Amino acid sequence: MVGTASIYGPSRTVIxxxxxxxxxxxxxxxxxxxxxxxxxxxxxxxxxFIETPANPTLAITDIKACAQLCRxxxxxxxxxxxxxxxxxxxxxxxxxxxxxxxxxxxxNGHSDVVGGVIIAREEALHQRLRKVLILMGxxxxxxxxxxxxxxxxxxxxxxxxxxxxAAKLAPWLAAHPKVRWVxxxxxxxxxxxxxxxDQMRGFGSxxxxxxxxxxxxxxxxxxxxxxxxxxxxxGGIESLIQHPASMTHAGLxxxxxxxxxxxxxxxxxxxxxxGVEDLRADLEQxxxxx
Numbered sequence: 001m002v003g004t005a006s007i008y009g010p011s012r013t014v015i016x017x018x019x020x021x022x023x024x025x026x027x028x029x030x031x032x033x034x035x036x037x038x039x040x041x042x043x044x045x046x047x048x049f050i051e052t053p054a055n056p057t058l059a060i061t062d063i064k065a066c067a068q069l070c071r072x073x074x075x076x077x078x079x080x081x082x083x084x085x086x087x088x089x090x091x092x093x094x095x096x097x098x099x100x101x102x103x104x105x106x107x108n109g110h111s112d113v114v115g116g117v118i119i120a121r122e123e124a125l126h127q128r129l130r131k132v133l134i135l136m137g138x139x140x141x142x143x144x145x146x147x148x149x150x151x152x153x154x155x156x157x158x159x160x161x162x163x164x165x166a167a168k169l170a171p172w173l174a175a176h177p178k179v180r181w182v183x184x185x186x187x188x189x190x191x192x193x194x195x196x197x198d199q200m201r202g203f204g205s206x207x208x209x210x211x212x213x214x215x216x217x218x219x220x221x222x223x224x225x226x227x228x229x230x231x232x233x234x235g236g237i238e239s240l241i242q243h244p245a246s247m248t249h250a251g252l253x254x255x256x257x258x259x260x261x262x263x264x265x266x267x268x269x270x271x272x273x274x275g276v277e278d279l280r281a282d283l284e285q286x287x288x289x290x
Contacts, residue, residue, distance in 0.1 A: 030261070032059040032192060034069065041073065051080035053196075056244050056268040057261040058083075058183045058208050060192035063199055067095025076125070082106070082235070087159050088202045092121045098129075103140075105235030108151040109158050113144050158237060158273055162205035165276040169269075172280060173209050178217070178287045180265060182209040205272075206234065210265035211290055218243040218265050221290040227274060227282035234270035239279055241269050 015026045029036040031050045048070055052061040063079060070077040078098040079091035085106040091099045101107055103115035118133075120126040133139070140148075170184035182189070185196035186203030196203060211217040221243075222230050228239040232248050242248065245264045249257050254264070271279065 028260075030059070031061040031066070034062060034065045037066065037069065041075075045073070045075055047076045047078060049078045049080070051083070052089075053083045053185060053204065053206065055083060056208050056248075056266060058185060058190070058206060059261065060185060060190075060196050060199075062195055063091050063094040063096060070097070071095070083206055084200060084204055085155065085159060085235075087155055088163075088204055089200045092119065094199060097121055097125060102235075103148050104233065106159065107155060107235075108148050109154065109236055110147070110151050111231075111233060111236040111238065113147045113151070115140050115144055115148065159202070159205065161273045162271045163202050165274075165279060166205040166207055166271040167203065168276050169271060169280060169283070170207050173207065173283070176287060178211055178213070178290055180210045180212045182207065184208075205270065207269045207271065209267055209269070210263060211267065211287075213265070213290055215245055215264035217290040218267050219246050221267060221286045224286040224289040225282055226285070227278055228269070228286075234268075236270070237273045239270060239272035239274055241267065243267055 012028065015024070019026075027040045027042075029040050031037055031048075031052075032054070037048065048066060050061045050063070050066055052063065053059065054061070063077075067077050069075075076097045077095070078100065079096040080101075081089055081091050081099050082102040082105050085101065087106075097120065099119050101117050101119075103117055104111075104113055107117075108115070118129055120129055166184065167186050170182055170187055173179050174182040174187065174189070184190060184203065184207045185193060185200070187193065190196065211221060213220075222241050225241055228241045230242065231240045232242050234240055244262050244266055245254075245257060249262055257263070269283075
């Protein structure tokens with residue numbers, strides 16, 4: 001099993017500490033470079049899991065290239081499509097065997113559901129997965145299912161609004177004197193900008209950026225926002241901001257974070273549906289205090 005380098009924290013702990021009891025092992029690599037995957041494949045590799053765009057770095061992985069590699073090796077390709085949603089990217093059409101979404105995020109869109117969905121391209125694989133879900137009890141209750149159906153009706157409207165705002169905020173942040181770097185797939189400066197154009201129908205509403213002041217500046221900024229909400233989720237109608245080094249990934253050694261591209265200055269912003277000028281004003285006043 002080869003995993004994307006963005007899987008650090010609870011997910012890696014589960015794989016290494018719990019799945020290992022059942023003989024499952026994993027290598028964690030930066031899958032935005034297909035060569036990294038090829039070099040780490042083993043004769044026993046059975047599954048390749050990628051997340052694109054990756055959380056929180058927004059690195060992009062070539063789904064078609066991974067799908068071809070997996071077909072040649074007889075490996076199952078699983079793609080976490082949460083950051084794009086089905087509106088902006090369709091991994092099954094690009095050759096993936098399985099696509100997963102966190103329903104908690106964009107598909108529900110209102111930050112009031114915890115859930116997920118697994119979709120298989122082939123019926124035989126679907127039946128294998130369905131059997132495990134039934135046995136393990138991974139079934140959503142009716143009320144949560146109703147909330148997801150409510151949310152998905154506005155998926156296109158919400159993403160179009162938040163994506164439009166993100167496309168305006170990203171270059172503004174890139175030009176800000178307090179900001180050292182910005183990573184947004186829609187910017188020409190993004191390392192995989194052309195790949196994002198090729199396999200996605202839009203660049204989404206997730207932005208990550210770094211501050212000149214490093215760790216302390218990042219912590220000060222997120223504590224100074226007023227309109228944006230300080231929270232670790234994403235994809236809701238409200239804009240959410242977080243500082244991984246002091247929040248979601250604080251428990252990891254610094255060297256492990258940096259191996260995954262999660263630097264001390266990294267801020268992750270999930271742009272919501274508020275007015276873009278209001279968001280810009282909030283970010284401006286928070287940056288002044290960083």
